[in-house]
Amino acid sequence: MSASITLTFPDGSTRSYQSGVTGHEVASSISEGLARVAVSIGVDGETRDLARPIEQDANIQIFTLRDDEGWATYWHSSAHLMAEALQELYPGVKFGIGPAIDKGFYYDVDLGDRQLTADDLEAIEKKMMELAKRDTAFERREVSKEEAVAYFTEKGDEYKLELLEDLEDGTISFYTQGDFTDLCRGPHIPSTKPIKYAKLLNIAGAYWRGDQDRKQLTRLYGITFPKKGELDDFLEKLELARQRDHRKLGKELELFHFSRKVGSGLPLWLPKGTMLRETLVDFLKNEQLRRGYQPVITPHIGRLELYKTSGHYPYYSDSQFPPMMDDEEEGYLLKPMNCPHHTQVYDAKPHSYRDLPVRLAEFGTVYRYEQSGELAGLTRVRGFTVDDAHIFCRPDQVKEEFKDVIDLTLLVFSSLGFKDFKAQVSLRDPSNKEKYVGDDAQWDAAEQAIREAAAEKGLDTIEIEGEAAFYGPKLDFMVKDALGREWQLGTIQIDYNLPQRFDLWFTGSDDQKHRPVMIHRAPFGSLERFIGVLIEHCGGNFPTWLAPVQVQVLPVGQSFNDYAEQVTERLREAGFRAEADLRHEKVGYKIRSAEVAKTPYMLIVGQQEMDADSVSVRRHGEGDKGSMAVDAYIAQLQAEVKAAFQQGGDQPVA
């Protein structure tokens, strides 16, 4: 028992301990300070309680609240504390699951007939703090399955019993703090003491085990911190994030509008938003022309038969607007995607292997009947425009084409300053293959092509099973919004299926018919969603090349209106979006309006400027930049926009 073991620290150094040493003892042996802030310990990659003995040689890492793992442990323990508070306040409450999340934690609970209100949340917070002050330990106990079942049967918690069904005897542990015992793998912080400040953030329904056919539990979201300053900081950041909400900014900056008379999820693009959007579209159109894409235009509806052939109609009938019927009872469908139309563009003439790849691009507007509860600003709408293109290529061209699309997507992202995105390879669910069309060999080939293309482009990807489209695997680019919610923007998909369904072919060098492969791709994804996320990303402070109004010319008095208009005209002739504020107001007022509108540049003009053919430059958010000649200013502005717009590939401009 007193054998000695060797523990290796993250920096590679090692120390000897007696077998059975606890994480806490290890921390203490390094420093008093570390022992105080340690919350858990990683032992050969497994995060454990500090109190658990370590029996063997291991690589270890002590986690504190400077590590994500430390916070996860801390918040998981906080979830238990909230559960204890709930149990005290509402006897008979049943518990589902209560994990830590990115920022904070939640617990799914069954409160019976009880409804919680905002006042209840405060009461729960108070109770949590009261319990935390008791400084009770989180005690781990390994139990047999039989004992665990007996415990929760006695307690009458059918949710925990159901969770137990999936667990194997010998791997089950309970954690107890105070009067609350939970089925839990752990780990936990040593005691409730460091949980000093709590805020319950919201209440929502959540289906038990994520299954909408099962009971909906009450999910309570909360966050906790050891220090008040940290909680205040967190809440302040949350508030700042709300200020960046694209729905709020879209209204303030007059970018888009939703009218209940038009319908929910159907955005109206206001003049300024349209300017922004068109600028983005032009940017991509130019880039696509350079890369050999051919623009096409197709109608907004198509025969139902088209979508039956493509397979979309049966798969997604409940998320489509219902078909329109004509006299012959032949239905038409408002198009929910562009690909079936594009197959028919391809099929308009025969293709030789020498023609391929054929890259057909369309900013195609599609309509999907999204569930009402899903609609959210511009990020989830019922009518949206996809920067869609379909590449029809030979099987041997798939990888190269795929790589070129990755390049284009990365160019779009970097040009708009999205540095923090996730690239996700979305694969089939191997346990549920009947959800997909096409044969195994094609799927394997497609999945492999994506992996290789991503690897060759040096893309850091994660792979998720079950996220593929029904016709093929994809590479999705995800970005977070102001509130940390993740949205899929760009997507690249390989499809062997549609060419087959529509009997597309090309003539090979062997004079035989061959099947082309389709690559569906959209770097923006949906323009609506992309712009929504972009607004939040830059907080409405668009780079100059994108700003709906780039320059606001502000005469200091009426007598300089003519000069202001001349300057504005010169800017417009130089290709800029400039406006003059000729209102009968003091310049301070005009500056304020332009600042509030987040206009990148304000040019103040008065007697001095008029005499010198100059402007006094003010940069949004920065202030007075001094005066310069009009021509010099125009040259400077041209240089700025050129630098951003002539995408060097690595030019974040936000």
Place this chain on the structure above:
RNA sequence: GCUGGCAUAGCUCAGCUGGUAGAGCAGCUGAUUUGUAAUCAGCAGGUCGGGGGUUCGAGUCCCUCUGCCAGCUCCA
């Protein structure tokens, strides 16, 4: 679609336990003739989201529909 919350002027919001609507900004009119984030005054603007009910009386209470918000489920 589900659970919960919310809905008052163009915008942001006030309106206690029911006694027939208010402010600031924006808008309009006039005065002011202006130098780096709000000049002053006046005017106008709402069947309190729609419908139904309770009540002598409903912005306020109840039902219902619609929309929005948070989350869940879904997402070609």
